[in-house]
Amino acid sequence: MALANQPPPLVGHDVVGSDSALVEAVTRHASADVAEELSALGREAGSAEAREHGMLANVHEPELTTYDRYGNRIDEVVFHPSWHWLMTRAVGHGLQAAPWESDSAHAHVRRAAGFFAWSQTEPGHGCPISMTYAAVPALRADDAIAKEWTPALAATTYDPGIRPVAEKAGALAGMGMTEKQGGSDVRANITEARPTGVDGEYTLHGHKWFTSAPMNDVFLVLAQAPEGLSCFVVPRALPDGTRNRLDVVRLKDKLGNRSNASSEIELSGTLARRLGDEGRGVRTIIEMVAATRLDCVLGSASLMRHALAEASWHVAHRSAFGSLLADKPLMQNVVADLAVESEAATALAIRLAAAVDAIDDPHEAALRRIALPLAKFWVCKRTPGFVAEALECLGGNGYVEDSGLPLLYREAPLNSVWEGSGNVNALDVLRALAREPEVLAAWITEVGHARGADARLDRAVDDTLALLGESGALEAGARRLAGRMAMCLQGSLLVRFAPPEVADAFCDSRLGSSYDGTYGALSTPVADLRTIVARTTPVV
Structure with missing residues (x-):
């Protein structure tokens, strides 16, 4: 007998196909065919089996074996079989270094979208996958070393064990x-x-x-x-x-x-x-740093999307005070606000992956240089509060391990620390602006693609440029500048490509000078809130 008023498990859905923001971004920067190619990965990521392996890999943590039975030092780490199940599929889908050996013009967008989707099974195993992806551009500093290692790093066979x-x-x-x-x-x-x-x-x-x-x-x-x-x-x-x-x-x-x-x-x-x-x-290592920063953005955007999917699914199936939570105007406001934040993070992350595909384009190279630390700072910094709000949508159920939200909540601060804390990335933005004038031109060009489409975005861009004139307070205000520059990039993408109600909600709430970061305070019409929530709720 089914329990009354308990949402069914969120399993059996296509993590890629049910994410309109992701599909649209991949189609925009690659093609509809690339998005379709990812559907098999998306279905596997949304399966009950993947969810179970993700939970087991965290319950049964890795164990260090320093010596073997004979006293020989071996320094081996033993993982649960679920870890190997996840790694086998991540490598098999080419989410590690495969794009560097691919002839596809959109290899990095495809890989980024796959990494984004597959990380929703379990985020921890994304770390070795990400480092493998990031190592190849650094290894290219030496042709002989690159030729020795790149084919194995790009191979789509997971082969654990310490061997030459x-x-x-x-x-x-x-x-x-x-x-x-x-x-x-x-x-x-x-x-x-x-x-x-x-x-x-x-x-x-x-x-x-x-x-x-x-x-x-x-x-x-x-x-x-x-x-x-x-x-x-x-x-x-x-x-x-x-x-x-x-x-x-x-x-x-x-x-x-x-x-x-x-x-x-x-x-x-x-x-x-x-x-x-x-x-x-x-x-030498800077190219590896850039690639890992991209994966920090993708990983945090993935955490947002996973938490949002759980929250929107819950409120669509849970009733309280006489009706579904999804029909309550204030809950619609909260979930819609989370959806807008998630879509902005997704759009920016996939845009940055497209810049990696266009590696020889001077504008794209300059944009990568400035936008990676901007996105790393902002998207990763927004994730802990986002996941906490999504957890609250589930009420007490969200505070229980079985829901999966506590795992996401513990994971949420990681990417803001990994590969440079918030301060390190904000200061790197200042360093890039001071030493490489082309990066500011690239940012202005990118946000300028939306010039005239939304007055709030235009004002935000102008106000952000004015911050650069405050030379005496630049370092102390580096976080404010980085956040504003990142939001302008997100706003430009949403104004150009997102549904009007999503772009309007973002510009109205994020680009005003009084924005305090509180979720659920949108002034968006109720009809638009419903549309935004419906757009983001998984379909099984």
Whole structure:
């Protein structure tokens, strides 16, 4: 007997096809065929099986085995079978480094949309997938190293286990940047790289405070060489089959992202190959940083969409005080407001992926440089409050683990910390504006595509440009500037491409000077609220 007034589980839906904002963005920046190609991934992501594996991968957390039964140091992390189920499909769908080896003109948009959709199964396993995607552009600093590793990183076969890359059907990459004393200030790193006498070969001596996915096959690591901070490629297994000296001290006990193993490691004579020139480590690694920032935006936008789907599904099936929650004007206001925020995040994320596809276009390159830290700052910063509001739509049910919302809530702050905190990204925006004048021109051109279509957006753009004249307060106001610039980009996309009621609600609520971030305070007509909610509610 079915329980009265309890929503059915949200399973059996197409995560891609039921997301109008995602389908429209992919169609706009790629094609309808690309959107259709993702439907198989979308159906699998929305299945009961995927939901179950996502929950199990977090209940049964990874475990570190430092020594084998004979006392040999092995430093292996054991994952639950559900982790491997998720990884097999993520790699099989080409969500790691596959786009870098693709001939498709829209490979990065396709991959971004797939990553966005598949991350709704479980966000933690997206970390090794993302790092593998991000490693390839950095590896291209050395042709020989890139040729050795890229085919395996781009392969769509998940092949776990510590073995030489030549023996593997597919490989995964990680990174080790930060240290105890420096955090985001990597120039404070003290890990030492000592030349061995073999050209390009070093041994590393020191530690790394955060190394995610220590079972991956290769890591990009920063260390101090004789000529300064440099980037190195560290394989987990050496060509002769022996294991490189990479001691996993412990796994981090994190707020969220618990299915994924994040570790502290010690490097004691660890063999490494230099990537790029000595003393140019930050410049070498910058392409990896850019790619991981894109995935932070995609990951946070995915969390928003997942939380919104759960909230809109719940209110469409739960009654209170005499009628469905979805028919209550104030609940319509809350869900519609969340929907507008989610659509703005989705539109911006897929737009940035399209800029990666157009990698040789000067405008797109300049836009990537400024829009990635803008979007990383703003979308990731908005996610925790968004997920909390979506959780509240489920009431007490949303506070219970079985609903899945607590997992999303714990995950929500991660991407704002990963690959540079909010302050780091806001200051990077100032750095780009000061050193690269073409990036401001790219931002002005991009928001200018909507010039004259909405007076509120026009005023917001003008007011944002005026902030740049406040030179004495730029650093203190970096967050305000970054947020305004990001919202103008979102507003421009919605005004040009979203349904009128979505664009109107965004411009009316977000682009005014008095906006306080409270969800459910739209002044949008009730009929438009209903339309927005209906647009975002999953269909099973």
